Amino acid sequence: MHRPLRSSRRAREGSIWVDDLQGNLCELCDSAVNQTEMDLNQLSSEVIGAAIEVHRILGPGLLESTYEECLCHELRLEHLNYDRQVGLPVSYKGNYLDCGYRIDILVEKSIILELKSVDTILGIHKAQLLTYLKLADIHLGLLMNFNVPLMRDGIHRIVNNFV
Numbered sequence: 001m002h003r004p005l006r007s008s009r010r011a012r013e014g015s016i017w018v019d020d021l022q023g024n025l026c027e028l029c030d031s032a033v034n035q036t037e038m039d040l041n042q043l044s045s046e047v048i049g050a051a052i053e054v055h056r057i058l059g060p061g062l063l064e065s066t067y068e069e070c071l072c073h074e075l076r077l078e079h080l081n082y083d084r085q086v087g088l089p090v091s092y093k094g095n096y097l098d099c100g101y102r103i104d105i106l107v108e109k110s111i112i113l114e115l116k117s118v119d120t121i122l123g124i125h126k127a128q129l130l131t132y133l134k135l136a137d138i139h140l141g142l143l144m145n146f147n148v149p150l151m152r153d154g155i156h157r158i159v160n161n162f163v
Contacts, residue, residue, distance in 0.1 A: 040110060040140050043080075047107055048155060050074035051144050055151035064117045067146045068104060071115070075107065082107045088135050103132055112141040116154075121145050126158060133160035 054070045068084065075082050088101040105113040114129045121143060129141045138160060145154035 043108055044111055044140060044142060044157070046078055046080065047075070047111060047113065047142060050078055050080075051142075051146075051155065052151045055146055055154075058146075060117075060147045060149065062117060062146070064104075064115050064146070067117060067144075068115050071113070072105065075105075080107055081109070083109075088132060090135065101132065101135065103136070106136075106138075110138065110140065112136065112138055114141060114143045116143065116145040117147045118145060119147060121154070121156060126156060129158045130160065133158065 051071055051074075053074055054067060058066070058070060072082060072084060083106045084104070086103040086106045087098060088103055089096040090099045090101070091097075103112050104115045107113060112129065112132050114125070114132065116125060118125075125143055129143050133139070133141045141158045141160070143156040143158060144151075145156075148154035
């Protein structure tokens with residue numbers, strides 16, 4: 001079952017996250033709190049279908065930014081909410097610091113998409129997505145490498161177990 005974000009309450013202010021002293025839920029929490037695992041599986045299936053459609057039309061070999069733009073277009077066609085290039089600060093000694101981390105696409109405030117167009121997915125790519133999941137307190141991420149003959153071979157599902 002999907003867990004809500006940890007007890008730290010944050011509110012969005014530009015691309016920086018700060019403590020919300022009124023106890024309001026942050027933007028990432030709004031749809032994540034009531035998400036069930038089945039909802040996440042259905043949502044991830046829709047996202048994967050959109051990525052497969054982009055890959056079917058464009059094929060491998062283009063820049064990551066091209067796939068990002070086209071995938072966002074597909075997500076719009078599917079009426080899915082998303083944010084692009086979301087700033088992800090690091091919490092350090094009670095302060096949120098902008099260290100340059102950016103989520104490629106955040107779908108329905110519940111799934112992080114990390115897009116790649118590389119020859120081979122490496123462990124560092126999976127570690128990057130897992131770090132983003134932990135920093136954002138999000139349960140599910142999809143690492144998508146578009147530089148493959150079959151898109152299904154380029155999709156890696158990464159789960160944050162909130163350890």
